[in-house]
Amino acid sequence: MKIKITAAALAACLFMAGCSGAASVNTSKNSEPVDITIWHYYNGSQKAAFDDLVNEFNDTVGKEKGIYVEGHSKGNVSELENAVLSSSRKEVGSEEMPDIFSSYADTAFELEKEGLLADLAPYFTEEEQNSYMDSYIEEGKIGLNGELEIFPVAKSTEIMMMNKTVWDEFSAAAGVSLEDLKTKEGVVRVAERYYNWTDGKTPDILYDGKAFYGRDAVANLFIIGSMQLGVELFHVENQQVTLQIDKDVFKRIWDCYYVPYVKGYFGAYGKFRSDDVKIGELIAYTGSTTSAGYFPDQVEQGDTITPIECIVLPVPSFEGGAPYIVQQGAGMVVTNGPDDKVRAACEFLKWFTDSEINTEFSCSSGYLPVKKEANAIDVLEKVMEENQVDMPQKEYDTLTEAYKLVKNNQLYTNKAFDGGSDARKVLEYNLSDKAAADRQQVEALLAEGSSLEEAVEDYISQESFDSWFASIKEALESCVEVSGAGKTQ
DSSP, rough: EEEOOOOOOOOOOOOOOTTTTTTTOOOOOOOSSEEEEEEOOOOOOHHHHHHHHHHHHHHHHTHHHEEEEEEEEOOOOOHHHHHHHHHHHOOTTTOOSSEEEEEOHHHHHHHTTTTOOOOOOOOOHHHHTTTTTTHHHHHOEEEEEEEEBBBBBBBBBHHHEEEHHHHHHHHHHOOOOOGGGGGGGHHHHHHHHEEEHHHTTTTTSSTTOOOOOEEHHHHHHHHHHHHHHTSSSEEEETEEEOOEEEEHHHHHIIIIHHHHHTTTBBBSSSHHHHHHHHSOOOOOEEEEEEEEGSOOOOEEEEEEEOOOOEEEOOOOOOOTOOOEEEBBEEEEEBBSSOOOHHHHHHHHHHHTSSHHHHHHHHHHOBBOOSSGGSHHHHHHHHHHHTOOOOOEHHHHHHHHHHHHHHHHHHOOOOOOTTHHHHHHHHHHHHHHHHHHHHHHHHHHHTTTOOOHHHHTTTTHHHHHHHHHHHHHHHHHHHHHHHHHHOOEE
């Protein structure tokens, strides 16, 4: 099903007319045209939507103000990061640094220390800055003195997506409801019942139940889970980090990810969990709002293809936890350079983040708009109507659910720090790799005739947890120690 709203086409594009109130910045038409190069990581429909808007800017505001923008996709996030760092180091064969590029905080922080990023604050009045989501602007203040060096253009958070077709059958048979999926602990309990329900379909084959749930971005489970449970894992002040590794918090994460994983209730099989839904190995996962476009419309198992419906749900939180949700999505940074270049770059960023323009990009990309007023269903529907947008139901439901989450929860992302990228890799892979490897060992024991309880006993013991906790604690401390920043609390 698609949402289609039709009306008169958009009559004229809306844009912000410059840096009113920033007296030091000239906003008049340039005497000579200024060319701006942007590097980004958008691909597919996201790239097409971005390219269309760049062309629209060039034909309107850019033409009026003597600014021409040229965008280039550098592949994925990792490839873009490598290209930017190579350019910043002037490595042989590297290209000249772009005027604007997409960047996560860890990469931007590395370049900030080299003095390569422009402070954008003088180019935006206080009123203009206040029109953006407060936490988005705060994330961008990575300079030692709070310089605004990452500008928000497209953000995301996490939601839960599920195969409604299978869920309807399972929930009716097992007596579970969507209410049971509001917490991480509730998801674990439902996943156990789903495993047993699917196992019961083949009574002659023991322990062949299916996993119910998985998640992308395991690092977010640690970072946001810790915040929900009252501990900021990476506490950053003045670019220095204090590690706050709480054993009780990590035990709750262990119980809500590792334990159900080794029991077969959770799983991860392909590159992303949407891939796992497509092949019928999972029916639910937690992922970015941008993953909605990849949620399958059918399950493919061998020669059998089964159409499915999708349901979008709030991301589960820890029982009794504070209302924190993840804030993610790269911003854009501007390379330090001549004032006319920086000013021109800011003109484009202002135009692109206009509420309606930015929402138009959201419709095609799955990203959330960055202004306070734009995170609203009425703005979304207005843009859909004026631009005659056809949006798949699952993507519409994802955006509207995300708007509710943003309104009712506290967005959070930790500040950048030395060693932050390596620390996040530890969080991303340490527990997930262990869970996958140990699940294989459990399956081997089951094949040899052990019961599930016998097979998992040693893996889910207190001793096993203690050993893992010591290892991940050491790995995180090493990231900080090697970087020369911060301490452990």
